[in-house]
Each structure stands twice: as C-alpha cells, then as structure tokens.
Amino acid sequence: MKIGLHNNKDFLAGLLLIGVGAGAFYMALDYPFGSTRSMGPGYFPRILAGIAIAFGIVTLLKGVRMPELVKGRWGWKPLAMITLSLVVFGWVVERFGFVPALVALFFISALGGHEFRFKEVAILTVVMTIFAIAVFVVLLGLPYPLIQEF
Amino acid sequence: MEIFHNLIYGFEVALSLQNLVYCFIGVLVGTAIGVLPGIGPLVTIAMLLPLTFNLAPTPSLIMLAGIYYGAQYGGSTTSILVNLPGETASAVTCLDGYQMARQGRAGPALAIAAIGSFFAGCVGTLLIALFGPPLAEWALKFGAPEYFSLMLMGLVAAAVLAHGDMTKSLAMVVVGLLLGVVGTDVNSGMSRFEFGIAELTDGIGFTVVAVGFFAVAEIVKNLESPEKTEVFTKKVKNLMPTIKDLKDSFPAMVRGTAVGAFFGALPGTGPSISAFSSYMVEKKLAKDSSRFGKGAIEGVAGPESANNAAAQTAFIPTLTLGIPGSATMALMLGALTIQGIAPGPQVMTSNPDLFWGLIASMWVGNAMLVILNLPLVGLWVQMLKIPYRWLFPSIIMFCAVGNYSLNNSAMDVYLCAVLGLLGYIFAKLEFEPAPMILGFVLGPLMEENLRRALLISRGDPSVFFTRPISLAFMLLAAFILFIMVAPAMRKKKEEVYSVHGA
Numbered sequence: 013m014k015i016g017l018h019n020n021k022d023f024l025a026g027l028l029l030i031g032v033g034a035g036a037f038y039m040a041l042d043y044p045f046g047s048t049r050s051m052g053p054g055y056f057p058r059i060l061a062g063i064a065i066a067f068g069i070v071t072l073l074k075g076v077r078m079p080e081l082v083k084g085r086w087g088w089k090p091l092a093m094i095t096l097s098l099v100v101f102g103w104v105v106e107r108f109g110f111v112p113a114l115v116a117l118f119f120i121s122a123l124g125g126h127e128f129r130f131k132e133v134a135i136l137t138v139v140m141t142i143f144a145i146a147v148f149v150v151l152l153g154l155p156y157p158l159i160q161e162f
Numbered sequence: 163m164e165i166f167h168n169l170i171y172g173f174e175v176a177l178s179l180q181n182l183v184y185c186f187i188g189v190l191v192g193t194a195i196g197v198l199p200g201i202g203p204l205v206t207i208a209m210l211l212p213l214t215f216n217l218a219p220t221p222s223l224i225m226l227a228g229i230y231y232g233a234q235y236g237g238s239t240t241s242i243l244v245n246l247p248g249e250t251a252s253a254v255t256c257l258d259g260y261q262m263a264r265q266g267r268a269g270p271a272l273a274i275a276a277i278g279s280f281f282a283g284c285v286g287t288l289l290i291a292l293f294g295p296p297l298a299e300w301a302l303k304f305g306a307p308e309y310f311s312l313m314l315m316g317l318v319a320a321a322v323l324a325h326g327d328m329t330k331s332l333a334m335v336v337v338g339l340l341l342g343v344v345g346t347d348v349n350s351g352m353s354r355f356e357f358g359i360a361e362l363t364d365g366i367g368f369t370v371v372a373v374g375f376f377a378v379a380e381i382v383k384n385l386e387s388p389e390k391t392e393v394f395t396k397k398v399k400n401l402m403p404t405i406k407d408l409k410d411s412f413p414a415m416v417r418g419t420a421v422g423a424f425f426g427a428l429p430g431t432g433p434s435i436s437a438f439s440s441y442m443v444e445k446k447l448a449k450d451s452s453r454f455g456k457g458a459i460e461g462v463a464g465p466e467s468a469n470n471a472a473a474q475t476a477f478i479p480t481l482t483l484g485i486p487g488s489a490t491m492a493l494m495l496g497a498l499t500i501q502g503i504a505p506g507p508q509v510m511t512s513n514p515d516l517f518w519g520l521i522a523s524m525w526v527g528n529a530m531l532v533i534l535n536l537p538l539v540g541l542w543v544q545m546l547k548i549p550y551r552w553l554f555p556s557i558i559m560f561c562a563v564g565n566y567s568l569n570n571s572a573m574d575v576y577l578c579a580v581l582g583l584l585g586y587i588f589a590k591l592e593f594e595p596a597p598m599i600l601g602f603v604l605g606p607l608m609e610e611n612l613r614r615a616l617l618i619s620r621g622d623p624s625v626f627f628t629r630p631i632s633l634a635f636m637l638l639a640a641f642i643l644f645i646m647v648a649p650a651m652r653k654k655k656e657e658v659y660s661v662h663g664a
Binding site: 022024025047053064068070084085086087090091102106113124125132148155 | 213216329350352383388552561566567570573575582586587592613623
C-alpha cells in the first residue's frame with residue numbers, strides 16, 4: 013500500500029500531539045501564569061503543553077522523513093459499538109435501572125464483535141446480568157434499582 | 163532482629179481469614195486471566211479497581227497484588243502447554259518450555275516453573291523486607307526539590323526504557339501529566355480544563371483513565387481482526403521433576419532471581435525484560451548452548467524465576483518512595499489513593515499493617531499458587547476454549563458498572579468512553595499507554611513539589627542542581643536519556659523487545 017499522509021503513522025501521531033498541546037495551551041491562557049517564584053495555575057499546564065507541541069513536531073517530521081504505515085486496520089466498528097455501549101449504559105442506568113442498562117450494554121457491545129449470534133448473546137446477557145446483580149447489588153450492596161418505574 | 167519482628171507482624175495480618183480469602187481470590191483470578199490470551203493483569207486490575215473502593219485498604223491491595231503475580235503463573239502454564247504466552251512476561255518461557263512439553267516433559271517443566279517462581283517469590287519478599295525500611299527512612303529526609311527530581315528521573319527512565327519510540331513515550335508522560343492537571347488547582351482554587359463539566363472540578367478519576375486507556379482501548383484493538391480459534395487437548399502426567407532436573411535448574415533459578423530482583427526495582431524495566439535477560443544469561447553460561455530452544459530446563463527455570471522476582475521487587479520503589487516503575491505499579495498506587503492513603507515513604511509507618519501484611523501475603527500467595535496450579539493444570543487449559551466474543555462484553559460490563567459505582571454518576575462512564583476512544587487512537591498510532599498512566603499518577607505531586615521547591619528557593623531553578631541528592635537524580639536522568647539516544651543501546655533495546663513481539 014502506498015503511504016500517504018492519511019495513513020502515515022508518525023505524521024498522524026505528531027498531529028495528534030500538536031493538537032492536544034495546542035488545545036491545552038489555548039485553554040491554559042485563561043489561567044494566570046504567575047512567576048517562577050510563585051507559580052500561578054497556568055504555569056505548569058502551559059509548560060507541559062509547550063513540551064507536547066515540541067514532541068509533536070519532532071514526531072511529525074520523523075513521519076515525513078521516514079514514512080511508516082499505521083499497522084493493521086482501524087477497528088472503527090468495534091470502537092463505535094464499545095463506546096456507544098458505555099454511553100447507553102450510563103444513560104439508561106440513571107433513567108430505567110440496572111437491568112435494562114446491562115441488557116443494552118451486552119447487546120450493543122456484542123455487535124462490535126465479528127460474530128453476532130443472537131441466541132448466544134441472549135444467554136450471555138442473562139447469565140452475566142444475574143452474576144452482576146449477585147456481585148454488585150447483593151454482595152457489595154450497591155443501591156441500584158433493578159428496574160425503575162417510569 | 164527487627165526484620166523478623168516486622169515479618170511476623172506481617173504474617174499475622176496476612177494469615178487472618180479475611181486477608182487469606184482475598185489473597186486466594188486474587189491469585190485465582192490472576193491465574194485465570196494469565197491463562198486467557200487477550201486479557202492481561204493491567205486490564206484486570208484496571209477493571210477491578212473501582213470495586214476495591216468498597217474494601218478496606220489491606221485486603222484490596224493484597225487481592226490486586228495477587229492478580230498481578232498470579233497472572234505470571236497462569237501465563238507460564240499456557241506458554242509451556244500450548245506455546246501461547248498468556249502474558250508478555252512469559253513469552254520467553256515458550257522457547258524451551260513448549261519444547262519440553264512436546265518431548266513429553268510438560269509435567270517437569272510446569273513443576274520447575276512453579277518451584278522457580280516460588281523460590282524467587284521467597285527471595286523477593288525477603289528483599290523487600292530488607293531494603294524497604296532503610297529506603298523509606300532515607301526518603302523521609304527528602305525535601306520538595308529531591309522529590310521533584312526523583313519523580314522526573316522515574317518518569318524519564320520509565321519512558322525511555324519502556325517499549326516503543328522514545329519521543330512518543332516521553333510525549334505520553336506529558337499527556338498523562340496534563341490529564342493530571344484537570345480539576346481544581348490546590349493553591350489558587352481555580353478549576354482547570356474542566357470543560358464546563360461540574361464533575362471534572364474534582365479531577366478525572368484514576369480508574370476512569372485506567373479503564374479507558376487500558377481496558378477499553380485494548381478490547382477494541384483485539385476486535386480489529388477476527389478471532390483465531392485454536393483446538394488442543396493435552397494431558398499432563400508425571401509432574402515430578404527428577405533429581406537431575408532440580409540439580410540442573412537450581413543455579414539458573416538463583417541467577418534468574420538475581421537478574422529479576424535487579425530489573426524489577428528499576429523504573430521502566432520489569433518482568434518482561436528480566437525474563438529475557440535471564441534467558442540470555444543462561445544461554446551464555448551453558449556449556450552446550452545449542453540445547454537452548456530444544457527443551458533446556460534452565461531456559462524455563464531462569465526466566466520464570468526472573469519474572470516473578472521482578473514482580474515482587476517492583477513493589478520496593480512503589481511502596482517506599484511512592485514512585486511506580488511500571489503501569490501495573492501505577493495502578494497499585496492508584497488503588498492506595500482511592501483508599502485515601504497518600505503514597506510515599508510514610509506509608510510504612512502510618513499503615514504498617516498494609517505494608518507488612520502485603521509483603522507477607524505475597525509469600526502466602528506464592529505458596530497458594532504452587533498448590534493451586536499444579537493439580538489444576540487441566541482445568542486451566544480448558545479455560546482456553548472460552549471464546550473472546552463471550553469475554554469482551556463481560557469485561558465491558560465490569561468497566562461500566564465499576565466506574566458507575568464510584569460516585570453513582572453516569573458522568574464517570576461517559577468520561578471512560580471518551581478516554582477509551584482517545585486511548586484507542588493513541589494506541590493505534592503506537593503510543594504506549596504505560597508512561598501516560600505514570601505521568602497521570604505523579605502529575606499533581608510533581609506540580610506541587612515543583613512549586614514548593616521554587617517558592618523556597620525564591621524562583622531560582624538552580625536549587626535542583628545544588629542540593630546533592632537532587633543533583634544525583636538529575637544526573638541519573640540525563641545519563642539514562644543520553645545512553646538510550648546512543649544508537650548502539652537503541653539497537654539492543656529493539657532486540658530485547660523483538661522477542662516479545664514474536
């Protein structure tokens with residue numbers, strides 16, 4: 013495969029670092045810098061952000077000079093499903109209770125895998141939900157309503 | 163003798179019923195995840211951390227430590243039986259261990275691995291008891307400049323010696339330090355990087371970062387390519403090694419323990435490098451080095467002792483100085499802070515039951531592992547048949563519920579999702595997560611000590627170079643950086659890590 017900038021590992025890595033550093037630096041501009049003798053809340057973060065940008069530039073240049081491919085493929089589908097399953101869990105558990113949140117978490121995260129067998133996921137959900145209730149609610153005594161009335 | 167007094171006190175703590183139970187749970191879970199490929203001690207400790215919030219400090223640390231060294235045992239079992247290292251530190255064991263198994267000597271290989279680990283564990287425990295107290299006493303005299311320099315050295319060493327590109331590892335330390343800044347500034351009361359989210363004024367929770375960067379990112383990485391299914395059934399008989407086996411492997415165990423104890427205590431190096439170095443030592447010292455790779459028992463005994471010794475001595479800087487040398491140790495420190503215990507040299511005097519109990523429990527846990535592992539080998543191998551598609555949703559469940567349970571707030575789960583996403587992108591661009599978590603743990607302490615040091619010196623940065631201990635740490639940091647930039651050393655480092663990649 014030809015290496016362009018979009019799949020050049022170190023170029024992208026450098027960009028990411030510069031982005032993180034620049035973002036942090038910009039936000040830290042709002043915090044007083046102070047002096048070396050008596051540092052303000054902006055001192056440490058601005059220095060760190062500066063270092064991050066510097067490392068980012070070094071990495072980016074390395075990518076341009078010695079291009080290397082990003083290894084393997086990007087797992088966008090599992091990434092989306094796993095992230096979504098966490099977000100949905102958080103949203104559902106506060107509104108509808110523990111059990112619906114777990115059911116949603118298992119089905120959505122399982123969609124991120126390579127094989128989705130409905131029956132298997134259903135059994136896994138039942139078994140692990142019972143396990144989770146036993147461990148978290150019964151044993152550890154966490155005060156979560158299993159199903160919220162709505 | 164004070165050591166014995168202390169150790170006896172430690173055993174009293176470790177042998178209480180409650181602590182025995184948690185130690186047992188720890189080593190059991192540890193062995194299981196050591197056997198399972200695709201889930202290591204880091205992920206497990208990260209996902210179980212929130213749960214320890216509800217436990218007392220001593221049992222929770224005992225359990226987490228059990229997971230850590232238990233995983234090493236489990237990893238060696240699968241290395242020997244099926245040529246699959248469940249854990250990076252046992253990759254070297256595959257070389258000769260699997261060959262021994264193919265020659266029908268799986269039993270002796272497993273037994274020697276267990277005996278070597280147990281021996282190394284005993285020595286490691288003694289070393290901590292011996293060196294811990296004087297080191298902590300010395301560190302109690304440190305002022306802010308010494309602490310800052312020590313942390314700087316620890317972070318530099320950890321980043322430079324760790325796997326991967328040096329610049330990127332150092333950059334990851336900085337990213338960790340920045341994440342550590344999030345929250346209210348202690349000196350001015352100003353909240354920083356809080357993105358208008360009220361929950362962030364208390365800072366990002368340690369477990370949120372650990373779970374996001376280690377567990378979530380790791381799972382997504384494992385899901386990139388389809389799962390490989392392996393089929394194997396093996397029966398292990400004749401566990402007993404012969405007298406000759408024991409005689410051949412004993413010197414290797416001693417050397418392996420020494421190598422491991424040394425690398426374990428250094429920041430940035432750990433069980434993996436120890437195991438590899440020990441293998442090289444054995445191969446060099448052997449009369450007939452051609453036997454290696456064909457089932458030489460020293461090739462199992464040395465590395466297995468080394469990785470276990472390293473796992474133990476890694477606790478020395480962590481518990482006595484409050485400076486973690488590896489990501490796992492950073493998680494251990496995180497577990498301490500969750501419990502409201504500030505890590506540092508005072509832990510030994512303020513929480514003696516925790517310090518000595520934990521040390522004694524490692525010995526107890528190692529004994530449990532020998533008893534647990536050898537007869538149950540068949541059962542562990544059966545566990546390899548569990549498909550990953552059942553495992554990963556269950557891991558995600560632990561991550562979600564664990565983080566939710568910390569503050570009963572969905573915000574922690576959302577943050578974990580965001581950090582997981584970020585963690586995956588970083589991992590994909592070959593940034594190592596370990597230096598990040600070290601920076602994150604040490605960040606707030608570093609800023610505080612930097613400020614204090616410069617306040618005392620009235621803004622004169624030379625304070626870091628005029629006080630002798632601080633100067634020594636600074637020079638050491640510069641030295642480590644310098645030798646690693648040298649091309650010859652860099653090449654050597656790549657060689658060491660190339661074995662694990664295989």
